[in-house]
Amino acid sequence: MAQANEPEGPFDHLRREHAALGRAYRLLERLLDAAEAGTTVPRPALATVVDYITLFGDLRHHDKEESLLVPVLIQHGFDWYDGPLARLRRDHRQERYLVRVLSDLSNLTAPWSREDTRCLLGVGREFISFIQTHMNLEHAEIFAPARARLPPEVQTFLLNEFERFDAQHAASTDYVAACRRLDALLALEVRPVAPAREERADS
Numbered sequence: 001m002a003q004a005n006e007p008e009g010p011f012d013h014l015r016r017e018h019a020a021l022g023r024a025y026r027l028l029e030r031l032l033d034a035a036e037a038g039t040t041v042p043r044p045a046l047a048t049v050v051d052y053i054t055l056f057g058d059l060r061h062h063d064k065e066e067s068l069l070v071p072v073l074i075q076h077g078f079d080w081y082d083g084p085l086a087r088l089r090r091d092h093r094q095e096r097y098l099v100r101v102l103s104d105l106s107n108l109t110a111p112w113s114r115e116d117t118r119c120l121l122g123v124g125r126e127f128i129s130f131i132q133t134h135m136n137l138e139h140a141e142i143f144a145p146a147r148a149r150l151p152p153e154v155q156t157f158l159l160n161e162f163e164r165f166d167a168q169h170a171a172s173t174d175y176v177a178a179c180r181r182l183d184a185l186l187a188l189e190v191r192p193v194a195p196a197r198e199e200r201a202d203s
């Protein structure tokens with residue numbers, strides 16, 4: 001990360017995005033914990049988390065890495081076909097698949113079956129574990145060596161391109177509203193609702 005009084009660089013920018021996404025991942029974990037404990041997960045809460053992960057994690061963060069960062073890294077000696085960049089592309093494909101499954105669950109109109117809940121827990125836990133491993137890969141095997149290898153002027157160019165991308169993305173998507181919905185959910189410290197207790201037959 002950038003030190004005090006040191007200008008932010010492109011990799012500080014990307015690490016800040018990881019930190020911002022971490023809020024959604026922690027909220028997803030809370031929803032999964034509740035489902036595992038047998039309480040009812042509010043589907044609007046899950047939809048809010050999935051929407052944020054899609055708009056910020058995929059259409060903003062991942063797209064920025066793939067369309068802006070990766071071409072510059074290849075120009076400076078990183079291998080497209082093997083190593084960290086190849087794994088980055090594979091990871092992004094897998095993440096998109098897992099998020100699509102979570103999105104499908106959040107959009108079901110019928111009550112969740114036991115199998116639906118098992119799917120939510122299995123896919124959700126896999127996603128959380130997978131994303132942590134992926135971010136560790138980016139920090140250690142892409143961001144750190146790229147920071148050391150790319151000339152300062154190239155890093156300045158990248159940061160400017162990232163900021164331009166962000167402005168265009170915010171203007172052309174529902175990103176700002178998705179952030180507000182997530183912030184509101186986090187402010188409520190949403191707690192899934194326990195199922196209603198059954199009436200006793202002799203009451």
